[in-house]
Amino acid sequence: MYEFPVVHIGGIGFDLSSIIAITVSFVITLVLALFAVRNLSVDNPSKLQNFMEWVVEFVHNTIASTMPLEKAKRYISLGMTLIMFIFISNLLGLPFGIVTEVSESHHGPVTVAGLEIASADEVEKAHEDGKHLAYAWWKSPTADLSVTAGLASIVFVLVHYLGLTQNTRHYLKHYFKPYPIFFPINILETLTKPLTLALRLFANIFAGEVLISTILLLGVFGIPLLGIWQGFSIFVGAIQAFLFTILTMVYISQATVHEEGH
């Protein structure tokens, strides 16, 4: 199994492969969005403009299925950002991987630009056991719990801020519905929502990538299986991106929509 190049600065570990992957994913999403809105035309839309209009309509319908139509417009950009970024991030780790190995003759710590990835003791220990220390430099950014937890934290802050500012009385009252004795259960529900959002996305994409490295151990005979698995992973990536977006919208609508029934 591959290690990830983690650099410790000031006591916090920075995973270099995640940082590279997030940057690439962000650049691809930005370029895609910028190119789609160049030379907009009503009579003669380009294929990219057509595709992006379909995405906008899809996201709008998704949001409209959770909250009343006049509120749905405000969240289209949030929905589009989430679904495009997460889908492109999920696809990133599938086509190829970049792995570097520490050679047998290397003694002393493994460093990148002067910052240490593996200490000298770990290198010596790996060489004694006869194993190669291999570092993976490319993966899906969402295969890292820190990235998905970051996305889930954004959603968490957004949901509670919107609930507090737009719908204050009902948002605060819903913690005590249906009976005040449900308060600890409601608090637990509030805490587990972002937790499951982060863990769902991370576990799906991480499990897919681990299985890719396992299939690669088969060598040449694993190629058809790898093709099938990569196809399935594209499907899973799309489903998880859609699920993250629609659950975000459901949580926002639960916090902000003034329900008439109570």
Added chain:
Amino acid sequence: MDLLGAALAIGLGAIGAGVGNGLIVSKTVEGIARQPELRGALQTTMFIGVGIVEVVPIIGVVLGFLIFFAS
């Protein structure tokens, strides 16, 4: 023992995911058979349901991998 724990985590999670997903999809197929015009909405709800049901078994799979590769 570690490997047995990892195998149990993944296997029991697979049973849960299989039974749960089977129930969801079978009810969806039944609903589509009764009212074919609701196919789009029922399919969307089915995917959301599958995503929610599969969270805990997939977390079990990731824990199984972590145990397996750490041992």
